[in-house]
Amino acid sequence: xxxxxxxxxxxxxxxxxxxxxxxxxxxxxxxxxxxxxxxxxxxxxxxxxxxxxxxxxxxxxxxxxxxxxxxxxxxxxxxxxxxxxxxxxxxxxxxxxxxxxxxxxxxxxxxxxxxxxxxxxxxxxxxxxxxxxxxxxxxxxxxxxxxxxxxxxxxxxxxxxxxxxxxxxxxxxxxxxxxxxxxxxxxxx
Numbered sequence: 001x002x003x004x005x006x007x008x009x010x011x012x013x014x015x016x017x018x019x020x021x022x023x024x025x026x027x028x029x030x031x032x033x034x035x036x037x038x039x040x041x042x043x044x045x046x047x048x049x050x051x052x053x054x055x056x057x058x059x060x061x062x063x064x065x066x067x068x069x070x071x072x073x074x075x076x077x078x079x080x081x082x083x084x085x086x087x088x089x090x091x092x093x094x095x096x097x098x099x100x101x102x103x104x105x106x107x108x109x110x111x112x113x114x115x116x117x118x119x120x121x122x123x124x125x126x127x128x129x130x131x132x133x134x135x136x137x138x139x140x141x142x143x144x145x146x147x148x149x150x151x152x153x154x155x156x157x158x159x160x161x162x163x164x165x166x167x168x169x170x171x172x173x174x175x176x177x178x179x180x181x182x183x184x185x186x187x188x189x
Contacts, residue, residue, distance in 0.1 A: 022186075027180040030178040032065065039174045040057075040059075043168055049162055051092060055162070058155060059155060076182060079140065079143050080137070080180065081180050082179045082180070083175075085173060086131070086133075086173070087132070088171050089170075091170045093167075094161055094165060094169045098119065098157075099120045099158075100118050100155070101115050101116075102152050102155075103115055109153075112155045119137055143180075147182050148182055
């Protein structure tokens with residue numbers, strides 16, 4: 001949290017410098033998330049994923065508290081989201097789809113997962129393998145405004161499609177990177 005405050009303070013000073021007056025804000029969303037969300041066991045006790053089913057799991061929505069005021073000083077030029085999630089799969093095989101939902105902090109938790117995901121990508125996991133999903137996607141102006149405002153709410157849905165598996169799917173998922181980069185241009189004289 002201290003690093004984010006220092007970054008924002010330095011970035012605000014740069015707003016008053018010369019040149020293109022661009023401000024780059026790097027947000028480590030992972031650092032705001034509960035440890036129980038960052039690493040989760042799937043399959044086995046608690047999260048059974050039997051063979052031949054499609055099973056979605058949604059983490060409890062996580063709130064990312066940001067520094068207010070940047071949205072009033074900048075026009076968003078670009079937004080990029082980076083997500084890496086490691087799957088240490090023990091048994092069974094599945095097509096795994098990861099979706100990331102981001103909204104303002106006032107969005108009801110039950111509504112968050114009915115919005116359009118900002119990230120959606122898939123990978124295949126097999127027994128006894130470790131696979132990593134790496135995604136980099138551009139965001140839109142609305143996402144940039146959320147990430148330069150006071151805060152945002154994040155939800156992640158992981159869906160396991162084990163319809164081609166003959167064994168139950170078990171393993172551990174670990175989020176290893178979840179960052180956003182927002183570039184804004186000073187819009188005040």
